[in-house]
Amino acid sequence: MSFSRALVTTFALAFLAIANVAEANDFAPKAVALLQERCAKCHGADKGAANLRLHSAEALTAATEAGTLVPEDAESSEIYTRITLPKDDKKMMPKGGEPFTDEEKKLIADWINGGAQFVTLEQPAAEAPAAEAKPAEPAMQEEAKPAETPAPVNVAAADPKLVEEVTKLGGVVSPLFADSPLLTISFPTAYEAVDDAALDKIVALAPQVVSLNLAKTKITDAGAAKLAALVNMERLHLENTAVTDAGVKPLAALDRLVYLNLYNTKISDETLATVTSGLPALKSLFLWQCKVSYDKAKELMAARPTLEVNLGWDHPGVVRDRLTKEVERLKAELDAKTKAVTEAEAKLTEEKKALQALEDQSAEIAKQLEALGK
């Protein structure tokens, strides 16, 4: 059976590729977001202090070429050593800001030691002409490996014929781990060919699919609704598609879904409501460049503390928060300085008084001496 042997080989190769990137990649979204938040205002699109920019894949590649970032070696990466300096060190980064917490330092170290995947994974090229101004798509940094997942499911292996149907569409179908019947499916190059009708081929594998990447495909709300049949799915990428709130609504019952990416879609606050009442296992919701209001997203996060709603570092609400914090920090610093000045002034007045007293005393003695001399 040469067909099934070929299939097994395809599985094995695809799995190796995923195994390599997945582990290192887990840190990437958070690490990159942290650098955007804390460093990009000085090392970003608008400003490149010390010729260093950290806001895009190209910029990080340049930093690697310059030796400021050494993938797989945090200790040799100045990006890391600078954030580990003591607060009073002039070279400490973020310059003038709060030092990183131990947790944040570890995140950056792990990310660099894992290969600083943002750099090696993202293929900038023709795909993203606007990359200068916008951060990397979260999709690029996330791969097939589910992070924390609900208890594993027991399913039979998929019918190889059904798998082949998806492969024929240009899909890359891989087992979740060696010998697992669970499948991850993505369309790294053939996304243009995937439309609502094509999804029937994926739905045919419903019990086995745990991770599905439909980014940039031609699917619409009608297709998205079909995905409700993928009851074991834990990760779903729908970014850069025509999907709207109406397409997400039928997915509310997916009770194993941990990760949902809706970056750059027409999603609005309605989807936040869907999530509030559904998707009980959801931990990560990517809504960069959607029409979601900041206050509603915050309400959802308050209602679901284990859920992280990521609006992107350039969302006006997120920017407002960041600037407000910065103003608060500066105000605290100003208050401390004002107090120090007041204290110094009081001290000066006191010292002047003491000096005057000494002068008076010595004048008095001089007078007495003069009187004796007569």
Ligand code: HEC
């Ligand atoms: C308020 C502005 C500001 C912020 C925020 C900031 N930097 Fe810097 N950074 C500078 C300036 C100015 C220099 C050049 C002076 C120096 O080397 O200390 C610099 C230099 C550096 C250098 C040395 C580059 C070289 O090749 O000489 C590194 C690495 C660096 N920053 C990393 C970071 C990281 C990582 C962050 C975020 C955690 C950050 N910076 C945040 C202003 C900033």
